[in-house]
Every structure is written in structure tokens, then in C-alpha cells.
Amino acid sequence: MITTTFRPEAEARLAVARQVADAVLFEGYVLYPYRASAAKNRLRWQFGVLVPPAWSAATEEHDFQHTELLMEPRPGATLAVEVRFLHAQRRSVQRACPGGGFETVPELALDDRLLVPWDEGHEEQVRLVVPVARLAEGDVVVPFGMPAAEQTEPVTDRAGATVGRLVRRREELSGTLRLSVSELDGPYRTQRLSVVVENTGDWLPAEGADRDAVLPRSLVASHTLLCLDAGRFLSLTDPPEWAKGAAAACRNLHTWPVLAGEPGRGDLVLSSPIILEDHPAIAPESPGALYDATEIDEILALRTAALTDQEKREARGTDERAAAVIDLADSMPPEVLERLHGAVRGLREVTGPAARATDGVPQFRTPDEADPFRRDGVMRPDTPWWDPGGDTAVDPASDHVLVDGQPVRAGCRVVLRPRLRHTDAQDLFVDGRHALVEAVLHDVDGGVHIAVTLEDDPGADIRREQGRFLYFQPDEVAVAEIREDA
Incomplete structure (x- = not known):
């Protein structure tokens, strides 16, 4: 009926x-x-x-x-x-x-x-x-x-x-x-x-x-x-x-x-x-x-x-x-x-030895646990996600990424090759120029970004002090010089 x-x-x-x-x-x-x-x-x-x-x-x-x-x-x-x-x-x-x-x-x-x-x-x-x-x-x-x-x-x-x-x-x-x-x-x-x-x-x-x-x-x-x-x-x-x-x-x-x-x-x-x-x-x-x-x-x-x-x-x-x-x-x-400022819903609880080592205090890690560029670390639950100290698995000053089989980290010299992607008109002006790597950064989606300053930029010190870098992905750079301690 x-x-x-x-x-x-x-x-x-x-x-x-x-x-x-x-x-x-x-x-x-x-x-x-x-x-x-x-x-x-x-x-x-x-x-x-x-x-x-x-x-x-x-x-x-x-x-x-x-x-x-x-x-x-x-x-x-x-x-x-x-x-x-x-x-x-x-x-x-x-x-x-x-x-x-x-x-x-x-x-x-x-x-x-x-x-x-x-x-x-x-x-x-x-x-x-x-x-x-x-x-x-x-x-x-x-x-x-x-x-x-x-x-x-x-x-x-x-x-x-x-x-x-x-x-x-x-x-x-x-x-x-x-x-x-x-x-x-x-x-x-x-x-x-x-x-x-x-x-x-x-x-x-x-x-x-x-x-x-x-x-x-x-x-x-x-x-x-x-x-x-x-x-x-x-x-x-x-x-x-x-x-x-x-x-x-x-x-x-x-x-x-x-x-x-x-x-x-x-x-x-x-x-x-x-x-x-x-x-x-x-x-x-x-x-x-x-x-x-x-x-x-x-x-x-x-x-x-x-x-x-x-x-x-x-x-x-x-x-x-x-x-x-x-x-x-x-x-x-x-x-x-304050609650409207943002929320993270993609973190999940760590189980196994990492969880047992914290005496029962829940720890959290990023969703992409298979990211080859990350070390096995945990998120600190008492630190905001946007705080650089919130994830012990990330350290932009010492992290590295492999480029043509060579580790690239802060202090390395690279040659910029952004023409492979054609994503920005600025690419025309920096293509082929040498740059100094300032940091290797990981985003929440598992992406890797190389922060650089141009070697011939007279304002490089100011940019470095303000943290205003240019960012490129690993396939947009070539190794120019390998540090002896790399």
C-alpha cells in the first residue's frame, strides 16, 4: 500500500x-x-x-x-x-x-x-x-x-x-x-x-x-x-x-x-x-x-x-x-x-611498537606511510599540525631527496630545469641558472619540494632571512655540485 x-x-x-x-x-x-x-x-x-x-x-x-x-x-x-x-x-x-x-x-x-x-x-x-x-x-x-x-x-x-x-x-x-x-x-x-x-x-x-x-x-x-x-x-x-x-x-x-x-x-x-x-x-x-x-x-x-x-x-x-x-x-x-581556522581529518592512530613505546599515549602519523622520502616518525599530539616541530619525521634543514641517484639537501648547488613542466612564466627566466638549496620540504599529500635561492640574486640574503624561496620539484633540477659530506 x-x-x-x-x-x-x-x-x-x-x-x-x-x-x-x-x-x-x-x-x-x-x-x-x-x-x-x-x-x-x-x-x-x-x-x-x-x-x-x-x-x-x-x-x-x-x-x-x-x-x-x-x-x-x-x-x-x-x-x-x-x-x-x-x-x-x-x-x-x-x-x-x-x-x-x-x-x-x-x-x-x-x-x-x-x-x-x-x-x-x-x-x-x-x-x-x-x-x-x-x-x-x-x-x-x-x-x-x-x-x-x-x-x-x-x-x-x-x-x-x-x-x-x-x-x-x-x-x-x-x-x-x-x-x-x-x-x-x-x-x-x-x-x-x-x-x-x-x-x-x-x-x-x-x-x-x-x-x-x-x-x-x-x-x-x-x-x-x-x-x-x-x-x-x-x-x-x-x-x-x-x-x-x-x-x-x-x-x-x-x-x-x-x-x-x-x-x-x-x-x-x-x-x-x-x-x-x-x-x-x-x-x-x-x-x-x-x-x-x-x-x-x-x-x-x-x-x-x-x-x-x-x-x-x-x-x-x-x-x-x-x-x-x-x-x-x-x-x-x-x-x-578559533575552531574555524582549520582541522586535520587525515591523520590516523599508530598501532604496533610505535604506539606501545608511548606508554599508551595515542600518537599519529601522516596517511601516506609509504612515502619513500620520509623517515618513520610520529606526529606529536600536543603540537599543531602546522608547527614545523609537530612531526619528528620531518626536518627541512637535513632531509634530502634523490636526484639522478644523488642526494640533494640544504647547501647543495643545483641547475634549474623548470621547462619540463611549463607551469609558470617565470620558468623562462630561471631555466639553466644555478641555485642554492635552502631546504627540502614535504607536504601533507606526500609531495616533495626543493626550496632554493638563485646564486646570482643580489637579494638572496634578504630572501633567506624572510624565508621567501623559489620552489621546484625534484625532476625540475639537476645536480651541479655534490657536497663532500652528502
Whole structure:
């Protein structure tokens, strides 16, 4: 039986994926500096916009999303589907007239905020629970619709007097959700699941209509969550060897499905208009949503806190979510801001003799344990990763790298041959010149870099004092002279 009521187990599992899904839903919703008057906030709604068919036919925008992926359901399994999107609602600002009634105005100034017209995002969802066996009998087609609506909200001053109101209008939306499955040939009970979400609105654009007119009739930031209560989905990014051919044949248009939730589980999928990796997660250091596309929390928090009082007033009046960002930046404790500076998640605990030698204190080493240029060392857990003294396996002053079978370290003379890579216009000027090696450096990805100063550079001493070197990889230098103690 098809229903729209989720079981508690499915509700709990989908809740695990919604934190990331919320980030997709509001990706680029309001950009720094969070004011409606900012140029970047005048062209919005870029991700997962499903427009009415008439507008799609006249433009390059899409009126549907098509998801295909592989699943291995167990007997009696049910599939929970949740389509989520924003319904753009127009907010106008009206001022109370002295003789009664209201008039529409371009702005309404209050003590703490400046209210201006704005398109808000009203969250919508379509939910469906269907037995997988039912899907095997034929396609499931579920039409859905959201009626037009109008709401008013009074605006009062600090004394409680009504000084205006906000009027919010939503246009009618209609769409269709289509589900189907097909069995794959082979020894495994694997099915290809297809999920199609489409805008079926019959709105016809008037002559001269622009994108601003179509957005209230579109499904914005549309994405789909899937939960299988018995069985698993297969990753399309990293499928099992036997399923690679079937995974490559899956057809995904204007969306991409990834495994969601905890790594190691396959019962959740997020099909997103933004390409993600399997098991995406929100950084635990993030203090809250900033809504800015490709956000960098630390920089945004600092820049937001530095806005003028007038800029913050307008941001607070632009959108409730923008107001929350302003309040978050203004109240963020120093220790929270410090956590945003960076985090290392690629180190893993050392086991065996190295761990036993530390009397039970966990030690950490870099992920690339097979790096031939590194000595077998450990990271000091009480030292930041960026501190040169944090890794006893690295010493730029004494480390070496083999170039044509000869060890090259600090103090060696080399001839620069960067023409092999052609990565920098400066290569034309240093090719063939002699240089002195100042250090051999290892990056966190296992790469090796040779820091040098030019022998005929009159400012070499200043560069050496400031640590401003030129950097080359081992295959971009040749040995000019070998030190006697090398």
C-alpha cells in the first residue's frame, strides 16, 4: 500500500541526511553581505530550479530531474521518498497610513532593521512510502500541488504600535513524482531505481517576461532523499567491481545521487543538483548555516562581524535567516571562531611498537606511510599540525631527496630545469641558472619540494632571512655540485 506516512525508523534515518540536505536546500540562498540591495543578491536561485514546461521550452533551464541508481532490496522492503524544494514567495512591504489602511513602499525603517521587498524561500516537501514489490508491478505516478496563498504579518515598533505590515504571496505550483524499477540481469538481486521529479505547471509567460516572473512558479533547489528499510543502495561513485557496468549505464540528468548518512551504511541516498561525494557531512566545527555559496566559515564570520551598523540593519530586515547570521557573527565566542581556522581529518592512530613505546599515549602519523622520502616518525599530539616541530619525521634543514641517484639537501648547488613542466612564466627566466638549496620540504599529500635561492640574486640574503624561496620539484633540477659530506 502506498502511503505518505513515514515509519519512525524511516523518519529517524532521513533525519540523519537532512542536515546536509538543508545545506543543499539553502545553498546560495542569501549571499554575503546578506543585504537585498547587494548586487550578488539580485540574481538568485541557481541550483536545482525546475521551471514550468513553457519556460523550459523557450530557455535552457530544466523542468525535470531524473535520478537512476542501483539498489539491492531484501524481500518485503519498503522505500521512503522525500522530495524537498523551496517555493519562492514574494514579500512586499506596506506602511500604515495615518487615516487607516496601508500603502506599498520600497522600504520601512525600524530601530533595529530596515524592511525591504524580498523573495523568501518557503520549504515544501512531497513524501511517499511504497513497497518495493509494488514498484515491480509498474510505475508509480504521484501528482502533487501547492495552492496559491497570501499571508500578512503586522509590523510593530518598540512601543507595540502597528507601523506597517508584510504581505507574502505564493503562486500555485504543480508537479509529478514518478518511480519505477527494472531488474538487472546477473547472479545478484539488483534493481535499477528511477526517480523523476518534474514541474507540470501550465503557466504561460507573458510577452517580455523574465526569469524573475517564473521563479515563483518553479521548484527551487529541488532534491530527493531515499531510504530503504531493508537492503542497500550501491554507490555510483565507487560501485563494486561487478556492478561498474550497470552503474555507468545509470542515467542521471540535472541531479546526482550519493550515499548519505554514516560511512559504511547504504540505506540512505541524497540525489542533489550539487555534485557531492558519498556520505557528505557538515563540518562539526561549523557554528551554524551561513547560506553563502561555497562558504568559508571563518572568513565569512569575520567579514560579517565587520559590517557597519547600517549594513547590519538592512541585513536583518532582508531575511530572518540573514538576521540569524548577523546575530551569530556578533555573538560568536573567540574559542568557536578559533575552531574555524582549520582541522586535520587525515591523520590516523599508530598501532604496533610505535604506539606501545608511548606508554599508551595515542600518537599519529601522516596517511601516506609509504612515502619513500620520509623517515618513520610520529606526529606529536600536543603540537599543531602546522608547527614545523609537530612531526619528528620531518626536518627541512637535513632531509634530502634523490636526484639522478644523488642526494640533494640544504647547501647543495643545483641547475634549474623548470621547462619540463611549463607551469609558470617565470620558468623562462630561471631555466639553466644555478641555485642554492635552502631546504627540502614535504607536504601533507606526500609531495616533495626543493626550496632554493638563485646564486646570482643580489637579494638572496634578504630572501633567506624572510624565508621567501623559489620552489621546484625534484625532476625540475639537476645536480651541479655534490657536497663532500652528502
